Amino acid sequence: METLHFAHISDTHLTCGGSSPFMQRVAREVRDPWDNLKDCLCQLQGKALDFVLLTGDLVHEGEEEDYKALKRLLEEKLPGVPLCCAMGNHDHRLAFRRGFLGENTEDAGPYLAYTQVKGLGIITLDSPYLHGTDGTLPPDQLEFLRKSLEQKTPRGNIVILHHPVVGQQPWGPMEAPEEYFELLENGKVRGVFAGHLHCSFHGWRGGVPHYTAGSLAFGIDMEEHRAVYTDQWCYHLCRMEGDGTVSFWPVALSPSRQVLQIKPMGS
Template sequence: MKKIRFAHLSDTHICKDYSGNQMKDLFEKAGSPGANLEKCLKELERKQLDFVLISGDLVHEGTSEDYRYLNEMVCSCMPTTHVIYVLGNHDRKQAFRAGLQMEPAESSLYYAKEINGLRIIVLDSAVEGKESGYISEEQTEWLEGVLKEKAPRGSIITFHHPVEWEVKELGMQITNRLWDALKNSDVLGIFCGHTHANSLNYLEHIPQITADSMAFGLGIEGAMLSFTDKTGYCLCEINDGRLQVHYETSTPKPAAYVTFELAALQKALQ
């Protein structure tokens, strides 16, 4: 049976014009998120993947024009590869729908899609106006119904906020009902972003794969948090029900350019 190959990107933070953004200096120091993403997408198109997944913070608190700009870039750089968008805390739901010209029947931000026998389940953990994430009871009930039937080659689930991470304030809690649905299912992995740092954690037997950002990195050392120019993504492969993940770094020797006490961030997020 043919292997399923896909890429997992996250936190692209695209804007057509960063000049009016309060994080303009940070983005300039990290390089151009747009140029980073465009280069990456062109490289991935040559790999002839089954699909590409972008797990949230697609644009940086932008407008429908920013979503159109992102989608035009994706379509231009990846004309033959299917791309799946997930929303994060910096995304704006109505602007996203307008920018992608979504019809009312296609406007749900949680859904399941099957590609070559693999079921990709997209959930929306973003709560507009908040940094933290949450999976609604409405989505949980829907997910229970979806997972009752196994997919031919298993399922993966994607949402923006990780459940497990070393900085608890950047993660999210899930309900017992949601966890019961996941742990007794055919889910091979959970794919998320938000932390701007790659990691692998396990929710019991289910791996949680967190991707680097394609805009800028975050590094934690002791009590200090640093913004860096590190960017990267994941190359993933599913073969006979087994998931393999390779972390690819676009900047092999990242440099920190803004550093402050981690406690200040934790306090601000409380």
């Protein structure tokens, strides 16, 4: 099988009228996340990507028009490239469905999706839907995962969601039910792709590799008892070989490191 090339973008936190004071300060005093995304997409042009993963916190508390603007930008810079999105704890599902997907709907429920790209199954879960920042995977999402893994996929599957289950510090990852790891291990899953923690990380759980992308809005250095917010941002370039092996490398867009704020954690 041919090698697949794709990008993993997360936590763009695009600013809009409803964004938090912190995000407004980042856009005003550091750099507008919209400009970070534009720089990222300009770098991706001409790379012959097979698809792009966007793992949540797309627009920071945005409305329908904000998601429309995001979709226009992505289609302008990466025409014809399949876009696979997961919802973050700062995303609005109804606004996403109407603005990004163009659906005439009143559905504000969890966003779950399944698609295939060149024989690879891509399964989207909605980890923030019930518990926001902490995340969870309730029984209905596990059942969706189970049914999706039953589809015939020559290349196997990947799972995308917002919350990772591995991280640098024990207070960072989401706690997931054991059934989730059993499904991953038995479901020909080549990798799980997440965001949320604003730092690049790779680890194994349930016999499957898990890839967490950094943020395009601001970085977080996860120390033992605190989270250090910085002006560093990045995305991942990824490659899947014919045997399903995935490799990735972070691409940094900011060489500096300015501390924006510090939060005590996990004490």
